[in-house]
Amino acid sequence: MLSHIDEHGQANMVDVSLKQITTREAIAQGMISMSKEAFSQVVANENKKGDVIGVARIAGIQAAKKCADLIPLCHPLALTKVAVDFELDEQDCIIKITSLCKLSGKTGVEMEALSAVSVAALTLFDMCKAADPDMEIHSIRVIKKSGGKHGDWQRR
Incomplete structure (x- = not known):
């Protein structure tokens, strides 16, 4: 495998031209914790900025x-599916965000799935910060991936 560092010590985008095209999928999750007031506004769709979940x-x-526009050296990908879903935990006032990214290609989609969760969480924060500036975004991680040379992987 070629080095990702050139003769000047500079990082380069990984050459994936010789890799096989496979169906690749990644699922990422993250959470945002908030006050009861902010959470209630989300559930009742009463946030002043509108449909918080839909916008996120x-x-x-x-x-x-x-x-690829946000993360240096990340390959631009022709995604065939992106889904972002939300699970509302009313007891703990937590919104769990799950994203799924899929394509047929030569490189994985973990970064795309993580970006989807991260920006969805940031959007929730932005839209709810007037009700709760003390929200916490946490536990952003890949929970499952499939395809490629290394095959399937799932968080235990």
């Missing part, structure tokens, strides 16, 4: 599609 879903999808 679109923001997450856009982030996955723009991942």
Whole structure:
């Protein structure tokens, strides 16, 4: 495998031209914790900025599609599917964000899935910060991936 560092010590984009095209999929998750007041506004769709979940879903999808513009050395990918879903935990006032990214290609989609979750969480924060400036975004991670040379992987 070629080095990712050139003769001047500079990082380069990984050459994936010799890799096989396979169906690749990644699922990432993250959470945002908030006050009961902010959470209630989200659940009741009463946030002053509008449909918090709907806007965060679109923001997450856009982030996955723009991942290569945000992260240096990340390959631009022709994603075939991006889904961003939300699970509301009313007892603990936590919104769990899950993203799925998929394509047929030569490189994985973990960064796109992580970007989708991250930007969805940031959007939730932005839209709810007037009700709760003390929210916490946490536990952003890849939980599953499939395809490619290394095959399937899942968080235990």
